[in-house]
Amino acid sequence: MSSNKSLLQKINTRIAMSAVGAQIMARTMHHLDRLVLRMSNGRATATTLLAGLQVLNLTTIGTKSGQPRTVPLLAIPFADNQLVIIASNWGQQKNPAWYYNIVAHPEVTVTRDGRSQTYLARETDSDERAACWQAALETYPGYAAYERRTSRRIPVILLTPAKN
Template sequence: MRSVRFVQTVSATRGFARVAPYVFPALDRAVHRLTRGKVLLSAHLLPGLVLTSTGAKSGLPRRTPLACMPEEDGDSWILVGSNFGRPGHPAWSYNLLAHPDARVSWKGQDIPVRARLLERAEREAAWEAVLEFWPPYAAYQARVQREIRLFRLVQR
């Protein structure tokens, strides 16, 4: 439990936000590829998946390793567009807004999903659950002017 608290403390820092977006996704993609979709390094801290979305502008497939919050039904996930507490929304969130049909690699399975941006009361309820799940998201939100996007991914 102490190691989780330590990771939460470190991940809420500005220094982590500067370095992590360049280091962790590249490592996750490499390990995910080498293990044929069975392992994500970041999933040892938080549950993770690899999202394959369609580029909003390019129309090309874009693979992005992401932390996620699996929902109790087992058929859906919440994605948090925190971008490590950096000012802009993450690219993958624009992709899902433009093309909500996507795929996730989850525990070695390739699953077709549909994404939906959460708004108003539904977003507030999900945000409370997300903060309980991973408290550093509150520090990310405090650093940015934008409202962090939350998406629900549901199996198609």
């Protein structure tokens, strides 16, 4: 964990890494993130305030509904203006719904710092997955705990800016 985090942020990160904390956070954080985003006019999220982690809003097209679906996720910067997102679902046994949405519709919209951009999403594999996973662990070590708690292979998604 980064040393520039406050004590409260470090404590909250440790709680989120625990099995019980992850279960609670899986059911509450996206609601809190959306509330804080609304209250701050898109400048902050609960995750940023509580854990010192940068969050993006990922908008996908629902696989079944065909409707836009937006979810706040941890933003992991990567090479060439790319971003990595991890379908950890807090270490639960099922992939998050947004994962299936991007498999069906890989063109997504990412909103960060009040700006939106179109990206193409794809699941990584092999050496690329290892490099993206390492970047994720450097950003948030809790992913390792989530990986230990689940029997599934956690999908690692690379977002590449679309050429407009």
